[in-house]
Amino acid sequence: RKEVEQDPGPFNVPEGATVAFNCTYSNSASQSFFWYRQDCRKEPKLLMSVYSSGNEDGRFTAQLNRASQYISLLIRDSKLSDSATYLCVVNRIDDMRFGAGTRLTVKP
Amino acid sequence: SQTIHQWPATLVQPVGSPLSLECTVEGTSNPNLYWYRQAAGRGLQLLFYSIGIDQISSEVPQNLSASRPQDRQFILSSKKLLLSDSGFYLCAWRGRGVYYGYTFGSGTRLTVV
Numbered sequence: 001r002k003e004v005e006q007d008p009g010p011f012n013v014p015e016g017a018t019v020a021f022n023c024t025y026s027n028s029a030s031q032s033f034f035w036y037r038q039d040c041r042k043e044p045k046l047l048m049s050v051y052s053s054g055n056e057d058g059r060f061t062a063q064l065n066r067a068s069q070y071i072s073l074l075i076r077d078s079k080l081s082d083s084a085t086y087l088c089v090v091n092r093i094d095d096m097r098f099g100a101g102t103r104l105t106v107k108p
Numbered sequence: 109s110q111t112i113h114q115w116p117a118t119l120v121q122p123v124g125s126p127l128s129l130e131c132t133v134e135g136t137s138n139p140n141l142y143w144y145r146q147a148a149g150r151g152l153q154l155l156f157y158s159i160g161i162d163q164i165s166s167e168v169p170q171n172l173s174a175s176r177p178q179d180r181q182f183i184l185s186s187k188k189l190l191l192s193d194s195g196f197y198l199c200a201w202r203g204r205g206v207y208y209g210y211t212f213g214s215g216t217r218l219t220v221v
Contacts, residue, residue, distance in 0.1 A: 032207045043198055043212035044152070087152070089209070094140065094159055096202075096210060100151035 001026055006088050006099035014107055017078045021102050023071045023088030032091040033064055035073045037084045038101065044087055048073070078106045110135035114199045114213030121220055127172075127186040129216050131199030134180065139201040141182040142210065143174055146196040158182060194220045 006023045013019050025033075033050035048055065050062040050071050061074040071088055083106045088099035114131045121127060133139050143155040154167045156174035164174050171190060175183045182199060199213040 032209075034209045036209075041196075041217070043215045044210075046209045046211070049207070049209060091207075094165070095142065095154055095157050097154075098152040 002100075003027060003097045004088055004090050004099040006086075007102045008100075009102040009104070011102065011104045012107060013078055013104070015078055015080060017106075018074065018076045019078055019104060020075075021073045021086055021088070021104075023073075023099055025069050025071070025088075025090045025097075027090065027092065027097075028066075028069060030090045030092065033062075033071050034089040034091075034096075035060075035062060035071075036087040036089055036098075038087055039084050044098075047086070075104075078104075080106050080108065082106050110201070110211065112199065112201055112211055112213045114216060116216055117214065119216055119218045121189050121218065123191055123220055124188045127184070127189055127193070127218070129184040129197055129199075129218075131182045131184075131213055132180055133201045136180070136201070136203065138179060139203060141176060142200040142202070143182065143184045144198045144200065146198065148195070152198070156184070189220045191220050194218055 004025050035047045036044040037047045038044040048062045050064045054063045059076045063072045085101040085103045087101045090097050111134045140159050142157045144152045146152050158164050158176045161176050171186050173185050197216045200210040202208045202210050
């Protein structure tokens with residue numbers, strides 16, 4: 001079993017749609033969690049840290065469920081510019097583990 | 109503010125040739141440093157990480173090696189490249205503490221021919 005698993009995707013949605021990504025992790029000792037965004041042929045960039053109480057940043061909402069060991073990312077009112085691959089990241093003591101990513105395409 | 113520099117951006121190398129990719133971080137001290145590789149259409153694979161000078165941990169035994177001769181410098185090397193070494197190589201740094209995320213360099217796209 002992979003340490004971090006994400007929805008395989010791809011997700012193709014119209015502009016204005018709400019889309020949710022899920023991610024599960026296997027190491028119950030993991031302490032911090034993140035969502036990264038990676039555009040085609042570019043480096044991943046931090047989108048959001050995921051806090052235990054859940055957090056929101058504009059159209060983006062991240063949730064953490066420690067009991068079930070899953071993390072989610074909700075994007076409301078999708079924009080064309082949201083098209084990218086979204087990576088779920090789980091922290092270990094000295095390094096972080098990445099999910100394989102879920103590709104999102106927002107269409108006009 | 110902290111910045112991370114990685115070069116070159118693109119590299120085409122013949123099979124059997126050596127490799128040296130360099131990464132430097134500015135604006136911080138004693139960072140954790142990482143090398144990742146991403147094959148085309150695939151996820152990120154951790155290759156090496158370092159928590160201090162000359163302290164390197166390898167995740168994947170292969171023909172690559174890493175060195176950290178200075179606190180904010182991380183180098184990825186190979187003596188003889190294989191075709192399977194082609195990919196997108198990313199350097200990253202993270203501050204101390206489990207609640208820091210990674211910041212990535214802009215990456216090196218390596219094609220071995």
